[in-house]
Amino acid sequence: MALPAIPLAIIIFLIISYKLYQKLRLKLPPGPRPLPIIGNIYQVKPVKFRCFYNWSKTYGPIFSIYYGSQMNVIVSTTELAKEVLKENDQHLADRFRTRSSASMSRGGKDLIWADYGPHYVKVRKLCNVELFSPKRLEAIRPMREDEYTALVESIYKDCTKPELKGKSLLVREYLSSVAFNNITRLAFGKRFMDSNGVVNEQGQEFKKITHDGIKITAKLSIAEYIPWIRWMFKVEQDALDKFAADRDHLTRVIMEEHIKSGNTKQHFVDALLTLQKQYDISEDTIIGLLWDMIAAGMDTATISTEWAMAELVRNPRVQRKAQEELDRVVGPDRIMTEADVPKLPYLQCIVKESLRLHPPTPLMLPHRASANVKIGGYDIPKGSIVHVNVWAIARDPAYWKNPEEFRPERFMEEDIDMKGTDYRLLPFGAGRRICPGAQLAINLITSSLGHLLHQFTWSPQPGVKPEEIDLSENPGTVTYMRNPVKAVVSPRLSAVHLYKRVESDM
Numbered sequence: 001m002a003l004p005a006i007p008l009a010i011i012i013f014l015i016i017s018y019k020l021y022q023k024l025r026l027k028l029p030p031g032p033r034p035l036p037i038i039g040n041i042y043q044v045k046p047v048k049f050r051c052f053y054n055w056s057k058t059y060g061p062i063f064s065i066y067y068g069s070q071m072n073v074i075v076s077t078t079e080l081a082k083e084v085l086k087e088n089d090q091h092l093a094d095r096f097r098t099r100s101s102a103s104m105s106r107g108g109k110d111l112i113w114a115d116y117g118p119h120y121v122k123v124r125k126l127c128n129v130e131l132f133s134p135k136r137l138e139a140i141r142p143m144r145e146d147e148y149t150a151l152v153e154s155i156y157k158d159c160t161k162p163e164l165k166g167k168s169l170l171v172r173e174y175l176s177s178v179a180f181n182n183i184t185r186l187a188f189g190k191r192f193m194d195s196n197g198v199v200n201e202q203g204q205e206f207k208k209i210t211h212d213g214i215k216i217t218a219k220l221s222i223a224e225y226i227p228w229i230r231w232m233f234k235v236e237q238d239a240l241d242k243f244a245a246d247r248d249h250l251t252r253v254i255m256e257e258h259i260k261s262g263n264t265k266q267h268f269v270d271a272l273l274t275l276q277k278q279y280d281i282s283e284d285t286i287i288g289l290l291w292d293m294i295a296a297g298m299d300t301a302t303i304s305t306e307w308a309m310a311e312l313v314r315n316p317r318v319q320r321k322a323q324e325e326l327d328r329v330v331g332p333d334r335i336m337t338e339a340d341v342p343k344l345p346y347l348q349c350i351v352k353e354s355l356r357l358h359p360p361t362p363l364m365l366p367h368r369a370s371a372n373v374k375i376g377g378y379d380i381p382k383g384s385i386v387h388v389n390v391w392a393i394a395r396d397p398a399y400w401k402n403p404e405e406f407r408p409e410r411f412m413e414e415d416i417d418m419k420g421t422d423y424r425l426l427p428f429g430a431g432r433r434i435c436p437g438a439q440l441a442i443n444l445i446t447s448s449l450g451h452l453l454h455q456f457t458w459s460p461q462p463g464v465k466p467e468e469i470d471l472s473e474n475p476g477t478v479t480y481m482r483n484p485v486k487a488v489v490s491p492r493l494s495a496v497h498l499y500k501r502v503e504s505d506m
């Protein structure tokens with residue numbers, strides 16, 4: 001054996017011995033047998049939460065798998081979710097960062113990728129108390145109302161075009177625009193799209209940056225989970241540096257525009273610049289937070305509304321019942337506003353039922369253990385990644401009658417909270433890392449749906465029966481429909497002016 005190989009052999013021997021010792025000493029959750037070096041990574045099917053659900057039937061409600069040498073634990077019941085997100089919350093609140101997410105977040109200087117610690121506590125407080133406070137959400141309501149009417153106007157324009165009469169529209173196209181405008185206006189205080197739907201130069205730059213970000217993070221290699229082979233799989237540092245430079249440049253230009261205008265409004269960029277000294281946050285953190293909102297808020301809002309619309313086209317009974325409620329409360333002579341929502345309980349139940357069956361982040365975001373903990377009687381070593389399968393939990397027949405059925409009435413019969421206090425329904429997670437944008441998201445989804453149902457009727461595309469609408473999912477951290485829903489749309493209200501956008505200059 002060549003001389004330099006001896007220390008390497010000793011290191012490998014020590015690692016293997018340590019792993020064996022750990023395995024024998026600890027009571028680790030059961031799971032599929034991992035292959036040497038790569039673990040179970042190639043056994044996991046693309047739609048992960050379904051694969052994990054199937055594995056939970058074999059290995060139990062808590063099981064472990066390995067990505068390379070990295071242990072991952074998956075829990076699939078209400079009781080275990082409570083152990084993770086309530087009883088052991090503090091020790092399971094870190095994040096696992098790949099090299100690209102570490103680079104993009106500058107080592108977790110934002111919120112999403114930050115480990116739980118003093119920085120996280122400070123920034124989280126800023127989000128809860130300042131950015132997502134009920135007062136601020138109410139102050140920016142005119143902006144959201146503007147976007148709901150813009151959504152309606154664009155659909156009306158298309159569905160009344162003679163050449164499109166009786167043809168189906170791609171629902172996602174309209175929902176993506178409303179989410180794009182809502183979230184960019186919220187974060188940056190700017191509408192990048194003009195009234196004809198044309199995105200301006202800065203908006204194009206923004207879109208390119210988000211597209212590049214997705215492309216970089218999608219290129220994950222197994223080396224992320226096997227630290228000792230990372231040197232063989234270099235990250236594309238040039239692409240990461242360019243992404244960061246482009247993102248920072250665009251954000252700084254927008255921040256400068258806000259500072260110069262001296263006209264502080266309620267958007268996040270204004271709020272963060274105003275609060276920077278008080279909370280002692282760096283420019284990196286401001287930039288990180290603004291882009292966190294884009295990453296976490298834009299797709300999730302589109303996805304949730306698209307799933308709900310698919311269910312409503314599939315279930316004409318539910319659609320009609322929601323429309324009856326809207327007709328009763330709002331009537332035919334005006335459009336609904338967010339102020340109507342408390343008087344629309346059935347509409348609210350539709351949102352819950354849709355998020356129950358189709359949570360946009362079915363495995364939440366993974367948490368990482370900062371200490372050794374016990375879950376379900378098993379040892380979870382420090383550094384393990386823990387996933388809660390909220391998709392499986394919300395379909396558990398132990399808690400849900402006919403769980404596969406889309407039946408909003410179930411929430412009329414029992415009022416179940418979905419903002420982290422009831423562990424049967426956790427689309428936004430629970431505990432200290434619960435989604436800070438939950439209320440905003442609920443407002444966006446409920447009101448978009450309300451407008452779409454009050455102002456239009458939605459039917460399946462010609463030749464498709466409602467029950468034939470495909471409800472399968474695309475792989476990914478966020479779960480889009482595999483086949484975007486298409487629907488034939490017809491206006492319900494007779495007054496044409498109710499289909500015009502009502503602009504707000506917020």
Ligand code: HEM
Binds near residue numbers: 435
């Ligand atoms: C239906 C829409 C949404 C769903 C289902 C959703 C769900 C979630 C979930 C499951 C998490 C992870 C919780 C955890 O790690 O335990 C999360 C985190 C987060 N969400 Fe949302 N979200 C939605 C919309 C939004 C919106 C609109 C925003 C902001 C504009 C937002 C901002 C965030 C942020 C910043 C985090 C990171 C929190 C942290 O790490 O502490 N989300 N969201």
